[in-house]
Amino acid sequence: MTAATEVGCFETKAIHAGYDRSSNADAVSVPIYASAAFDLENAQRGDALAGGTLSGFEYSRVANPTVDVLERRLASLEGGVGAVALSSGMAAVSYALMCVAEGGGRIVAPVNLYGASIDALGDFLPKFGIHGDFVSDINDLNAVESAIGPETKAIYTESVANPSTAVADIEGLARLAHKHGIPLIVDNTVPTPYLLRPIEFGADIVVHSTTKGITGHGNALGGVIVDAGRFDWNNGGFPAFTHEELVISDQHVGKWESFHSRFGAQAFIKRIRIKYLRTFGAVQSPFNAYMQLIGLETLAVRERLGVASALAIAEYLRTLPHVTSVNYAALEGSPHNTLARKYLPSGVGTILSFTVEGDERNVERILDSTRVFSYVPNIGDLRSLIVNPTKVTHREVPKDHYEAAGVSDNLIRLSIGLENVDDLIADLDQAIAGAY
Template sequence: MTHFSTLAIHAGYDSADCTNGNAAVPPIYLSAAFDMQSAAHGDALSAGAAEGFSYSRVANPTLDVLERRIAALEGGRSAVAFASGMAAVSAALLCAAEGGGRIIAARNLYGASVDAMDSLLPEFGIETDFVDDINDVRLVESLIGPDTRAIFAESVANPSTEVADVAALAEIAHRHGVALIVDNTVPTPYLFRPIELGGADVVVHSTTKGISGHGNALGGMVVDAGRFDWATDRYPQFTRQEVVVSDDRNDDWHSFASKFGIDAYIRRVRIKYLRTFGAVASPVNAYLQLLGVETLAVRLRQQVASATAIAEFLQTVPHVRAVHYSGLALAGDGHAALQSASQNELVRRDFPRGVGGMLSFEVDGGREQVARILDGTHVFAYVPNIGDARSLIVDPARIRHREVSPQFRRMSGVGDNLIRLSIGLEDTADLIADLEQAIHGAY
């Protein structure tokens, strides 16, 4: 079996396939459209019956390499790249639940995801049943009804770092014929692979974050495991005949399921959501993400080590009321006692390499003290992103969760005294010293 770091550099690309001189690095194809070579081939491309490229709103060679590489790293069958993580999340959920389905999801999701499911998707006839604890499997199962289309969870929640029991959720979902969609942005496939280790059916990413790793490219990804049966009464959109995948001139009619079989979901994501809504990733951004992915394993190892050391340090700092980093379950020396026993068990079982470089902590006081800490750092940058090579600091309640209702913020533990850190690649001692002086100065 090819190992992760090798796939991160080589998967999805063969220089012999490159028409521009066997380039060792995948080229950037800055072409809006491609020569379809013949009328017959153009017709086949438009019908989705042939592999290849005709228009970059549907597929592009640079994006194709990135899609194949992330699919390989996640242990999936195929993938579709989007212009942002939220474009990927929106397409994944809409594709599963379109036409009036319901989604079961945790309240502690990323703020924009909560906002989309709480206030926007209902406008499209899609409702969400939110649960306080996505690992309460009895409650989750009790909510599954005939119109439930998906369970949606984050493998590691942002910003609490609580981990989901993906295997338990998959067992429940599949027993009822429901798909499990997992956002794996925070740990990346280096630390956790929901398809291989948990049985997830679809994985989504904001590739802007750890996969890109340098804060210089927006992107998103939908990865399909390629093993869920979408051709059931629960998902009529996949068995309905549609012109876009048929040859109406020859009275040859198809649905996505009859045309593409186990690839019905990812083909619908590409043809109906990427192609129609047009949230297309830039080839330049795809290229930058390919460069970032090559160093993913090395970066994550260092970021996890630094995040663990910083979480341990913050527990000793006056005016720090609580530290939220489920990776402490791997630290030993009594640190795991700060987390719940069930979380400790899940982290040790599913995340032996760590949960990622993001953590959060609560401080005494409120907005005034938080602002002083934010403004008092010199190494940490006040930036609303995670997974960067640079260390970042932000107040989630005012920035990333601003669009979420106060009720949801309270239930997710996102108060005005919460600070989120994304640990980069600077020296750990410098990061600790920066936090120490900023917190001391705030009080």
């Protein structure tokens, strides 16, 4: 594998980090390595590659040169020691939660998570002995601490919640987690690493759906796990990291290793790659990795424009009749504005939500009347999108959960793209007026 290129500020890293042209025939753009496997060349080199004593590529289920650049670039942008790219954001969330609570355990999380994450922690992962303990407000540190018990393995939150844009107090949660010897895992999908880097505020693991703002064009699925490399997995609470494993040992010479003894600070991310990616196989395709690399190159520019438009639209919606509330943490008067100024001074992201008078029929008329906005269950696209969460993105969330998170049948979520902001405002204006 090539050495990462660590250069400059965010915008420069987003274009250059993690890529060595001289090792790739001097190609300016990262090549797509559409190869399932790689030539081991000779028996000695093959043994070294398989044993992990030599860096390189042997099989694309575990590592691929195109995907490797994406992983290195995202690790650089988030400030981590390593990353593993996966085939979807939910693969990243699921692998991270399963790895930290392997063998059984509990994870403290808020009720306002993405719908599939709620379903995973509330219904599916409990079948594997991993249970979610949900709190109504992740920033109520007393409530979070009360939920921590002997079996708790992590605190998990989103940096910016979807669709409320509630901002998590990452520093406070990190201090609390570390006080109890557990890591803080943060889903940073909504702001992207351009607007917020949770590791800088104490987070231990960061996950993304790279499908969203990182790719930015709605044309490739992906996810990533980034490891800060600071958490002590040898504190007695995580036996999966300290027991000896054949897959990373050399039984031929009688050398036995655990993930902690062999990889130290990178124990978590190496376990994700060697046990979870290799075994469960949610592999990032080289083509999708290439599309995400292309998206990263324009991330800063897209986020700056999208954030400016989102704020203008949020402010305008506040003036409209029939709009009863607007959720956007950057707005003055928002209950999340203080945390937004602290953690996201350049903007909270490109999603916002608002509630309207009437009932779901009014919502449906608004959705059906927009001409510029697309009715699409995605966020972070260069196209502006509109959706009704309780019928689409939060359909699998228990009603008491989404009501506690401020989600109702009268709520509409927007994801702001790169169209002219005046056209977007005019589109919402006519759609809302026509619905009444």
